[in-house]
Amino acid sequence: MVLARPQTHFSIVLDHLPRQVGSKGEEALTVKDEFDVLIVGAGPAGLTTASSLARAGFHVGVLEEHVEIGNPVNCSGILGVEAFGRFDLSSRLIRHSLDSVEFVSPRGLRWEFRTDKPLAHVVDRGEFDAELGVAARKAGATVLLEHRVTDIRTVFGGVAVTASEGSDLEPRTLTSRVVVVATGAGMPLLSKLGFNDIPAKLLGVQAELDLPASQVEVYFGHKWAPEGFAWIVPLGRRRSKVGLLCRRDGPRVLERFLSRPDIAERIDINGPATEIRTSVLPLGFLSKSYADRVVVVGEAAGHLKPTTCGGIYYGMLTGEIAADVIASGLEQDRLDSASLGAYETRWRDLLQDEIETGLKLRRSFKLMSDWGIERLMSLARHEGIASMIREKANFDWHRGLIDAVLQNTTVGRILGAA
Ligand SMILES: Cc1cc2nc3c(=O)[nH]c(=O)nc-3n(C[C@H](O)[C@H](O)[C@H](O)COP(=O)(O)OP(=O)(O)OC[C@H]3O[C@@H](n4cnc5c(N)ncnc54)[C@H](O)[C@@H]3O)c2cc1C
Incomplete structure (x- = not known):
């Protein structure tokens, strides 16, 4: 739960020179574009963070490089049913529901897997993100489109974020007390800020x-x-x-x-x-996802399922955790690295074991021959294992199923031989 916004005031002081996150400078600057929180990236992770903080009364700005939210996107739009309940998502977004999947083996043998209830829904991802954008605006967030962030610097008392606006306008600098990086994977901003890369x-x-x-x-x-x-x-x-x-x-x-x-x-x-x-x-997560006045959420931090590479729900979950921790930090005016570390503790409690188990499975699967995959799939069709899969299958949380399947000695032998 995020806290209500207090009446706090702060003055922004800019560095003389660009510096690494955490350094302090002296030169005072008068700025108009002041926010409590600036969020870079209007995907599911950034917009969830924005809605949560804006609902709590904070002054939130979202900077998105594209002309509209949700375009372009590269996504299949499959989202587990849990996400709909957890984030109160509208059923209007559902194109259709998934209660069966057809698996096709390397040799072309087909196996239909059915569940009693849908495990997931398919959404139009562009429409989905646009709807999250509407919710963030309704909550009070300011969404600035065509703002490509090129630089983020911590300055005394805040963060200065430089964005190039439109195609040929002058770069604009906005300031905030804290910044959330929600840019998705593969964006250069994080290394500029001194964060380690996710190598895989x-x-x-x-x-x-x-x-x-x-x-x-x-x-x-x-x-x-x-x-x-x-x-x-x-x-x-x-x-x-x-x-x-x-x-x-x-x-x-x-x-x-x-x-x-x-x-x-x-x-x-x-x-x-x-x-x-x-x-x-990304396959794996950032070794550290926060710094002084900076928090990294969603896919940019490696918050996705390594098994399927689905990242919408995990991004929304870590966006929500970030909003909660940031709200406390804003309340108490404690936005240093030590205080924001609570964000990392909380997302690791929720996701780290899941992500690591998924990475382990992916490594074994990668080494497996097509013959091994064929064997595994024919085993999965046997009623004993199929009913265990049906019982343990959860679209978003795979560890229970992976652990149960690995305890089966034949499956364990096939994976172990890989
Ligand atoms: C082919 C494919 C299929 C997928 N299918 C699924 C699926 O079915 N289900 C699922 O859960 N996941 C799926 N995913 C993964 C999912 O799309 C991502 O994990 C998810 O979009 C991550 O959300 P995010 O908010 O962290 O980042 P993003 O959705 O990537 O949003 C980041 C936003 O930041 C903006 N941005 C980036 N840099 C800047 C900058 N410098 N300045 C301003 N704005 C910037 C981008 O334009 C973008 O709008 C799929 C991925 C791929 C590639």
């Missing part, structure tokens, strides 16, 4: 085309899906999103998948296809 990364590659499908399909096999799996997510009206995870050559690897005979024959080549989009996805 994947590429998420996807296109939207005319390919009729009645349920989500997940494909395994090193040739087609070198980093785990490829997917088809139906959007309705014969359209689908088709994507996969890989390390390099994203468009080429996706084109190879699309040329599979059982996929190619289903594509209507006369239908419109979007360009192939490629995005960086």
